[in-house]
Amino acid sequence: MSSFLTTLGLRGASATAIPNYAPAFVGFHFLYAYGVLSSRTLKQWYGIDHNASPREDLAKYGEAAVREGKITRRQLDMLKRNESAHANSVENFSLLVASLLFASHAGVSAGIINAAGLSYTVARICYGAVYILIDHPEWSQLRGLCWWWGNVSCLVLLWKAGRLLAV
DSSP, rough: OOOHHHHHTTSOOTTTTTOHHHHHHHHHHIIIIIITTTHHHHHHTTTTTTTTTGGGGGIIHHHHHTTTTTTTTHHHHHHHHHHHHHHHHHHHHHHHHHHHHHHHHHHHHHHHHHHHHHHHEEEEEEHHHHHHHHHTTTTTTHHHHHHHHHHHHHHHHHHHHHHHOOO
């Protein structure tokens, strides 16, 4: 268990300092928000991706694709949720970057930065999965919990950075 925690950057090896994985978290979440959660892949899969104006695909062609039998209503709704999850991850990316930068600059310990970054990562992956895959109104409330979980991870870093910068 100790080597697993060391690998995650939550505990240092016996004589070494804990590495700060903030740059890795920023890089991962950039790729996750702008790449993995992008709806382009699913729209291409369903054959309704139009590169000339991809942001308008669902508004312009979604209903027609359902009428023509290319996709089902449920698939169109999932694609819409995918676009919303992507947009939210892009919007939320700046909070992560700011909290990691402030925490690193202020001297918050690498273990705390790594723990918060890992917590944020798990929360955002759960958020994306819940947003895209769950269409039941009651179960979709899990999305809000995941959103807050990720944001609290960042707010903790900002709070810890603020305490160190205030002295």
